[in-house]
Amino acid sequence: MPExxxxxxxxxxxxxxxxxPALAYGSQxxxxxxxxxxxxxxLRFAYFAHGDLMAFGTMLAVLTTWGLQGAGIGIAPLPTxxxxxxxxxxxxxxxxxxxDRAVFRFYRARRAKPVIFxxxxxxxxxxxxxxxxxxxxxNDQRFADGARFVFTARDxxxxxxxxxxxxxxxxxxxxxxxxxxxxxxxxxxxxxTRTGKAMRAYSDNEDLALLxxxxxxxVVRVTWIIAAALATIAGVxxxxxxxxxxxxxxxxxxxxxxxxxxxxxxxxxxxIVGGYLxxxxxxxxxxxxxxxFAYLVPAWEPDGLLQILSTDYKFAVSFxxxxxxxxxxxxxxxxxxxx
Amino acid sequence: xxxxGLGRGLAAFGAMAALLIAVGYAQxxxxxxxxxxxxxxxxxxxxxxxxQWGYAGLFxxxxxxxxxxxxxxxxxxxxxxxxxxxxxxxxxxxxAAASALAAAALIAAIRRRMRPGLARGxxxxxxxxxxxxxxxxxxxPAVEAIEAIDPSSAGNIGGLGLPIILSWPVGGLFAAAAxxxxxKIALGLRSxxxxxxxxxxxxxxxxxxxxxxxxxxxxxxxSGLSRPVPYELELQQSAWFVAKAQSWGLDPAEASGxxxxxxxxxxxxxxxxxxxxxxxxxxxxxWGRMMRAIRDNEHAAxxxxxxxxxxxxxxxxxxxxxIGMAGAMLTTxxxxxxxxxxxxxxxxxxxxVMVIVGGSGNNWGxxxxxxxxxxxxxxxxxxxxxxxxxVGALLPEGSPLAQALSEGAPHMRMIFxxxxxxxVLRFAPRGILPExxxx
Numbered sequence: 001m002p003e004x005x006x007x008x009x010x011x012x013x014x015x016x017x018x019x020x021p022a023l024a025y026g027s028q029x030x031x032x033x034x035x036x037x038x039x040x041x042x043l044r045f046a047y048f049a050h051g052d053l054m055a056f057g058t059m060l061a062v063l064t065t066w067g068l069q070g071a072g073i074g075i076a077p078l079p080t081x082x083x084x085x086x087x088x089x090x091x092x093x094x095x096x097x098x099x100d101r102a103v104f105r106f107y108r109a110r111r112a113k114p115v116i117f118x119x120x121x122x123x124x125x126x127x128x129x130x131x132x133x134x135x136x137x138x139n140d141q142r143f144a145d146g147a148r149f150v151f152t153a154r155d156x157x158x159x160x161x162x163x164x165x166x167x168x169x170x171x172x173x174x175x176x177x178x179x180x181x182x183x184x185x186x187x188x189x190x191x192x193t194r195t196g197k198a199m200r201a202y203s204d205n206e207d208l209a210l211l212x213x214x215x216x217x218x219v220v221r222v223t224w225i226i227a228a229a230l231a232t233i234a235g236v237x238x239x240x241x242x243x244x245x246x247x248x249x250x251x252x253x254x255x256x257x258x259x260x261x262x263x264x265x266x267x268x269x270x271x272i273v274g275g276y277l278x279x280x281x282x283x284x285x286x287x288x289x290x291x292x293f294a295y296l297v298p299a300w301e302p303d304g305l306l307q308i309l310s311t312d313y314k315f316a317v318s319f320x321x322x323x324x325x326x327x328x329x330x331x332x333x334x335x336x337x338x339x
Numbered sequence: 340x341x342x343x344g345l346g347r348g349l350a351a352f353g354a355m356a357a358l359l360i361a362v363g364y365a366q367x368x369x370x371x372x373x374x375x376x377x378x379x380x381x382x383x384x385x386x387x388x389x390x391q392w393g394y395a396g397l398f399x400x401x402x403x404x405x406x407x408x409x410x411x412x413x414x415x416x417x418x419x420x421x422x423x424x425x426x427x428x429x430x431x432x433x434x435a436a437a438s439a440l441a442a443a444a445l446i447a448a449i450r451r452r453m454r455p456g457l458a459r460g461x462x463x464x465x466x467x468x469x470x471x472x473x474x475x476x477x478x479x480p481a482v483e484a485i486e487a488i489d490p491s492s493a494g495n496i497g498g499l500g501l502p503i504i505l506s507w508p509v510g511g512l513f514a515a516a517a518x519x520x521x522x523k524i525a526l527g528l529r530s531x532x533x534x535x536x537x538x539x540x541x542x543x544x545x546x547x548x549x550x551x552x553x554x555x556x557x558x559x560x561x562s563g564l565s566r567p568v569p570y571e572l573e574l575q576q577s578a579w580f581v582a583k584a585q586s587w588g589l590d591p592a593e594a595s596g597x598x599x600x601x602x603x604x605x606x607x608x609x610x611x612x613x614x615x616x617x618x619x620x621x622x623x624x625x626w627g628r629m630m631r632a633i634r635d636n637e638h639a640a641x642x643x644x645x646x647x648x649x650x651x652x653x654x655x656x657x658x659x660x661x662i663g664m665a666g667a668m669l670t671t672x673x674x675x676x677x678x679x680x681x682x683x684x685x686x687x688x689x690x691x692v693m694v695i696v697g698g699s700g701n702n703w704g705x706x707x708x709x710x711x712x713x714x715x716x717x718x719x720x721x722x723x724x725x726x727x728x729x730v731g732a733l734l735p736e737g738s739p740l741a742q743a744l745s746e747g748a749p750h751m752r753m754i755f756x757x758x759x760x761x762x763v764l765r766f767a768p769r770g771i772l773p774e775x776x777x778x
Contacts, residue, residue, distance in 0.1 A: 045531065046531040046534060046535060048400075048534075103761055103765075106765060113530075114529070114531060115396065115398050115530040115531070115534075116764070118398060118530070118534055119398070119691070119760075119764060120761060122400075122688055122691060122760065123757045123760035123761035123764060124757065124761070125688070125757070126688065126753050126754070126756050126757025126760065127753075127754055127757035127758065127761070128757075129684065129753050129757075130750050130751065130752070130753025130754035130755075130756075130757060131754065133747070133750035133753060134747040134750045134751065134753075134754065137746070137747075138750075250683075251542065253538070254538060254539050257535045258539075261532075261535070308471075312546055312549070312550040313543070313547075313550070315539070315542045315543055315546055316543050316546065318539065319536075319539035319540065319543055322535065322536065323524055323536070326524050326525060326528065326532065326536070327524060330528055330532075
């Protein structure tokens with residue numbers, strides 16, 4: 001039997017390398033998936049440009065951050081990017097509304113098939129992608145500043161006396177706090193306000209909502225505003241946590257879709273659960289458990305890393321989740337629409 | 340094509356030929372022929388996608404994955420056989436495959452016998468995990484052994500040592516197998532699901548090819564693949580060829596380059612024409628009429644007793660096979676397999692632009708789209724650079740805007756492609772050569 005201290009060490013190890021990163025990553029995915037699921041609920045198509053919209057919003061935040069840093073304005077110990085966030089959201093909202101007016105409104109008026117919308121969103125994706133690369137370039141950008149840690153591994157070791165440290169980076173804490181605030185605000189909005197109720201009614205039954213006097217243009221407009229704001233916040237948090245690279249944001253599309261579908265597409269609560277589910281699966285399946293089990297089963301000396309999947313295959317995790325959901329329960333956990 | 344459509348088609352293809360000839364005069368014939376070769380391959384990819392989208396309205400967002408599988412086939416068919424690698428790890432790989440298959444068979448049997456419920460779910464999960472662990476137990480040491488052999492130049496299982504041209508149909512088979520798997524899962528649900536699932540499978544295929552070094556060396560690339568046509572040097576050493584080149588007034592070195600490219604073009608054109616002929620035959624057959632009926636009204640077709648999901652699966656597999664074949668041809672032309680260069684914008688969404696612009700549902704349109712959009716894609720970069728330089732010349736010396744413009748020029752083509760796609764989709768949704776409705 002392992003001793004108590006070893007069990008605690010194993011738990012600390014798990015918290016540091018699995019639970020905390022997955023909580024932060026899951027919050028970022030949840031915010032992204034909320035946008036996708038809202039767009040699907042109201043506009044009824046899978047929005048392929050969402051990853052690049054995230055990239056666009058984040059790019060604006062990065063540029064504004066650099067400007068503020070240059071001017072010596074900051075809110076240390078918090079990252080300057082938080083100050084830049086409103087500007088970035090405004091920019092992303094403006095771009096989304098412009099894209100809707102120039103592209104999607106036309107197909108909505110003609111009641112085109114969903115697949116045509118998806119195709120148009122691919123065109124929009126190209127545009128956003130080109131725009132981001134044109135303005136900021138395809139390379140990695142770091143824009144995080146302020147304090148790096150809430151507490152470091154060494155702080156934790158000294159405090160607890162354990163051999164394994166747990167570090168909490170500021171970006172991770174910030175992600176979870178901001179995501180919780182944003183989600184609370186969003187649910188209050190959807191449940192309590194007139195516009196929010198109109199949106200839910202419209203998503204549930206378009207014709208009935210129209211008969212009840214819901215203004216469809218307003219509902220669509222508000223949807224784009226919320227989706228763009230969520231995408232920007234998700235993108236900035238992801239960028240602070242890791243780094244900003246346009247292509248990585250495009251690739252986030254797959255886990256985000258997986259999160260939205262596994263939770264039940266069109267269901268906001270499903271998007272959040274889906275986000276955490278995808279993030280936890282991705283990280284628990286790609287973590288090397290060798291050291292973890294060394295604490296729990298001291299007598300056993302495995303010769304491998306005890307890693308279920310190499311980290312290069314994290315996309316595969318999203319995909320496997322997607323496939324299992326499609327096979328077992330196509331409506332997702334919270335009974336969303338079947339796409 | 341008949342009547343008005345024929346005139347339009349001839350005019351469009353004539354204009355395309357004129358563009359390529361203009362490049363030959365303005366830049367060089369070598370550039371023009373290189374462009375023609377990629378135009379031909381792009382046209383085959385667009386044909387494959389058109390079979391899926393134009394015939395059946397299926398949204399395949401994973402073209403890149405099928406192209407890469409074709410490329411993998413080129414490596415696995417043409418690279419020399421490496422007996423030492425198989426001696427080191429062949430048994431392990433075999434045992435890993437056998438245990439994975441056995442677990443899959445067991446799971447399938449259990450799922451057929453037992454009633455749905457918690458017990459069945461739990462047993463499935465346990466068997467899946469056990470099978471995976473067993474397969475990894477054999478797989479990991481085998482991979483390590485294979486990758487340890489001569490890692491700087493090989494470290495992989497090699498190939499079959501067969502002529503590379505055989506990899507074209509094999510690439511089609513690989514892609515068809517992957518398509519069958521995805522289609523089996525995602526077809527029958529709404530169209531967006533197939534799009535998301537194919538997007539996923541293509542990313543995974545690329546991840547596997549990049550990271551499994553034992554298979555085709557991963558990002559270490561395989562270069563110097565064998566060729567279906569002679570090497571330039573061989574031509575230059577052949578007295579017959581040198582005499583022929585001189586009689587045409589060409590330098591033998593330059594002529595050999597042109598001849599090789601022309602031979603590739605001949606091979607690719609033959610494949611393109613064969614597929615085009617088959618695709619047109621299929622479209623005019625009762626099968627083609629059924630496919631259009633399903634596309635235009637699924638419910639009515641289902642009511643007439645057509646198995647919509649099965650037909651969708653069939654057409655999805657067929658289209659993907661054509662794309663996989665084109666992928667093998669592309670790797671053959673490059674002479675190297677570089678997994679790091681597969682990018683969804685270039686290999687998936689660009690092909691989409693080709694089909695939409697050319698005319699979805701019309702095979703000739705897809706071919707034209709393949710030619711035209713490849714041409715624009717290649718020429719957009721120098722054109723963007725030229726534009727940036729022209730604007731830059733008007734700006735003061737060393738202006739940051741001018742510098743940003745010339746750096747950003749390569750990205751202009753993304754914006755350009757997005758605009759083309761959106762404009763065509765909105766103002767000419769049937770493309771340059773619209774589908775002809777035959778009655």
